[in-house]
Amino acid sequence: MNTNFSREVVLSDDEAMGRAGMSRRDFIKGIIATGASISAMGYVFGGCAGDMSSAPGAVERLISLNVNGRVRRVDVLPQETLAMTLRYKLGLTGTKLGCDRGECGACTVLVDDVAMYSCSTLTHRVRGRSVVTVEGLEGEDGDLHPVQRAFIEELGPQCGFCTPGQVMSAVALLNINPSPTREEARVAMSGTLCRCGAYDNYLNSVMRAAKEAS
Amino acid sequence: MLRDMMANFELYQPTAIDHALNLMNRYGDGGWVLAGGQDSFDWFKDRAKKPGAVIDINGIDDLHGIRETADGIEIGALTTLTEIETSALIKEKYGVLADAARHVASPQIRNVGTIGGNVCQDTRCWYYRYGLDCYRAGGNTCYADTPEGIDREHCLFGADRCIAVSPSDTAPALVALDARMVVVNGDGEKEVQAEDFFIGPDVDIMRMTILQPGDLLKSIVIPNTWAGARFYFEKVAERNTWDFALVNIAAAMKVDNNAIADIRMACGGVACVPLRLTVVEEVVKGSPQNGASADLAASAASRGATPLNYNGFKIPLMESLVKRAIRES
Ligand SMILES: Cc1cc2nc3c(=O)[nH]c(=O)nc-3n(C[C@H](O)[C@H](O)[C@H](O)COP(=O)(O)OP(=O)(O)OC[C@H]3O[C@@H](n4cnc5c(N)ncnc54)[C@H](O)[C@@H]3O)c2cc1C
Ligand code: SF4
Ligand code: FES
Ligand code: FES
Numbered sequence: 062m063n064t065n066f067s068r069e070v071v072l073s074d075d076e077a078m079g080r081a082g083m084s085r086r087d088f089i090k091g092i093i094a095t096g097a098s099i100s101a102m103g104y105v106f107g108g109c110a111g112d113m114s115s116a117p118g119a120v121e122r123l124i125s126l127n128v129n130g131r132v133r134r135v136d137v138l139p140q141e142t143l144a145m146t147l148r149y150k151l152g153l154t155g156t157k158l159g160c161d162r163g164e165c166g167a168c169t170v171l172v173d174d175v176a177m178y179s180c181s182t183l184t185h186r187v188r189g190r191s192v193v194t195v196e197g198l199e200g201e202d203g204d205l206h207p208v209q210r211a212f213i214e215e216l217g218p219q220c221g222f223c224t225p226g227q228v229m230s231a232v233a234l235l236n237i238n239p240s241p242t243r244e245e246a247r248v249a250m251s252g253t254l255c256r257c258g259a260y261d262n263y264l265n266s267v268m269r270a271a272k273e274a275s
Numbered sequence: 276m277l278r279d280m281m282a283n284f285e286l287y288q289p290t291a292i293d294h295a296l297n298l299m300n301r302y303g304d305g306g307w308v309l310a311g312g313q314d315s316f317d318w319f320k321d322r323a324k325k326p327g328a329v330i331d332i333n334g335i336d337d338l339h340g341i342r343e344t345a346d347g348i349e350i351g352a353l354t355t356l357t358e359i360e361t362s363a364l365i366k367e368k369y370g371v372l373a374d375a376a377r378h379v380a381s382p383q384i385r386n387v388g389t390i391g392g393n394v395c396q397d398t399r400c401w402y403y404r405y406g407l408d409c410y411r412a413g414g415n416t417c418y419a420d421t422p423e424g425i426d427r428e429h430c431l432f433g434a435d436r437c438i439a440v441s442p443s444d445t446a447p448a449l450v451a452l453d454a455r456m457v458v459v460n461g462d463g464e465k466e467v468q469a470e471d472f473f474i475g476p477d478v479d480i481m482r483m484t485i486l487q488p489g490d491l492l493k494s495i496v497i498p499n500t501w502a503g504a505r506f507y508f509e510k511v512a513e514r515n516t517w518d519f520a521l522v523n524i525a526a527a528m529k530v531d532n533n534a535i536a537d538i539r540m541a542c543g544g545v546a547c548v549p550l551r552l553t554v555v556e557e558v559v560k561g562s563p564q565n566g567a568s569a570d571l572a573a574s575a576a577s578r579g580a581t582p583l584n585y586n587g588f589k590i591p592l593m594e595s596l597v598k599r600a601i602r603e604s
Contacts, residue, residue: 119286119287120286120287120288138283139283139284139285139286139329140280140281140283140284140286140319142281145280161320162316162320163313163316163317163381163383164517166381166383169383176382176383176386177383177386177387178383178384178387180316181312181316181384182312182387183286183309183312183331185286185288185331186312186331186333230382230383248382249382251381251382251516252380252382252383252516
């Protein structure tokens with residue numbers, strides 16, 4: 062672990078952000094983009110990296126990941142989950158962490174088109190595979206994915222926290238079953254919890270997305 | 276306590292069985308086999324288990340996939356629950372297993388969770404999972420079996436210091452199908468009946484299966500014996516998604532002239548192992564497949580059940596599932 066944990070970054074936190082008129086979110090994205098992500102890692106993983114000298118045959122830490130069609134080099138701990146890598150190293154905060162225990166689905170992403178919980182997937186497991194997060198759904202022209210449009214039109218989300226997971230579950234379903242019955246959609250969406258209970262709106266959204274694609 | 280980030284471990288990703296076995300031997304107790312990880316990560320995040328080395332076996336091609344053999348089918352340990360749920364072969368010949376797989380956890384967990392991990396997973400007793408030093412963790416007390424202990428999810432049969440239950444949905448189906456587990460280690464390969472693969476606290480209080488450090492479950496073999504038979508699977512849980520079975524049941528039945536010619540039945544959530552209901556099988560064999568046989572079967576099923584403070588409801592629940600399995604297979 063790089064111990065070069067920048068004190069300036071920490072001390073500048075809220076005060077500096079406020080002065081610069083930045084939100085906390087922009088601030089975090091900023092430091093990630095400028096390559097200071099190790100600092101963010103110091104914050105998240107503080108002190109638990111331990112002795113990282115690797116025994117022969119163990120995985121390499123510096124790996125290439127294909128995320129949303131772009132290959133990116135990342136330094137990944139052996140025990141790091143994909144959700145951690147996406148959010149805190151690649152700045153892809155669209156993927157949410159709800160429970161971090163495989164019990165809510167907020168962290169759902171697609172790996173080779175299959176929906177899985179990124180909180181319950183080791184990043185080292187997805188080397189050489191294609192990862193798609195909610196940020197990767199928009200078209201090249203910046204248009205929203207048809208599933209995202211349907212979610213808006215049907216007023217799918219309420220608070221929106223579970224929405225990225227719901228969108229990814231829906232995209233995974235429609236990839237393999239473009240015209241599901243409502244019951245099939247219900248089962249496919251069942252691995253993503255909605256604390257607001259907006260399930261019916263989400264189902265309406267999925268059915269609309271399916272209809273509009275046909 | 277930090278409860279989200281896993282403690283550091285060495286991660287290995289072997290691509291051959293031999294390589295994995297070598298690593299498992301090298302690390303012994305300190306090594307951990309990782310299949311889909313859907314049970315493992317909870318342990319690691321809660322810091323209740325801290326392996327020095329994690330051996331991720333997912334890259335071993337030989338452990339994946341479903342093959343038809345002369346005598347039935349062979350399912351690689353790394354076959355995902357989604358693959359089992361959707362396999363045309365399994366749906367056609369061993370529908371009860373596809374049904375059981377479909378009832379596990381959530382779609383995302385089934386996409387990653389493997390059949391091997393599903394049968395090898397540890398119990399859900401929350402005292403134990405919280406990391407308390409109970410009997411099963413090597414200590415000398417049981418936190419669930421006390422006057423204040425919440426033992427609602429715990430066992431009706433086979434208590435021996437530990438009262439935890441088998442959590443798996445696929446295990447009863449495999450016992451009903453008379454499956455065999457193929458286990459490899461440094462000394463070679465052996466086959467074990469599913470029924471003998473699972474062990475209770477009387478045999479070893481710190482393990483749920485016969486697997487010792489160094490043992491790898493390679494595949495599961497299902498013989499032709501019950502191919503295309505009549506089947507029944509039902510799981511009762513608090514919620515349809517994510518929740519473990521309070522009680523589940525799997526049955527395979529052959530019917531001849533409306534008489535039950537042969538039957539195998541196993542029940543999960545009531546003992547530390549998927550409990551084969553041999554008494555029920557004996558009681559109904561040769562009887563007509565009707566309500567009267569179902570009633571007899573139900574009372575035979577719960578004979579000897581010892582309820583704890585909060586789990587008495589499991590007795591009528593188990594009886595109802597047995598009745599339905601007899602009537603509706
Ligand atoms: C929220 C949640 C809900 C769940 N609900 C259910 C449910 O309803 N029903 C149910 O049955 N299960 C449930 N599970 C449990 C479990 O995650 C899944 O059943 C899954 O199948 C486990 O498989 P895995 O490959 O991910 O296991 P892993 O975590 O990889 O492995 C589990 C254990 O088995 C060992 N192991 C795995 N493969 C092998 C092998 N080939 N040889 C030797 N040892 C091996 C591992 O060392 C580990 O100890 C749930 C889990 C979660 C997190
Ligand atoms: S039931 Fe078993 S696992 Fe649970 S606290 Fe008691 S000894 Fe431990
Ligand atoms: S954050 Fe991954 S399932 Fe809840
Ligand atoms: S919209 Fe609020 S959690 Fe689903």
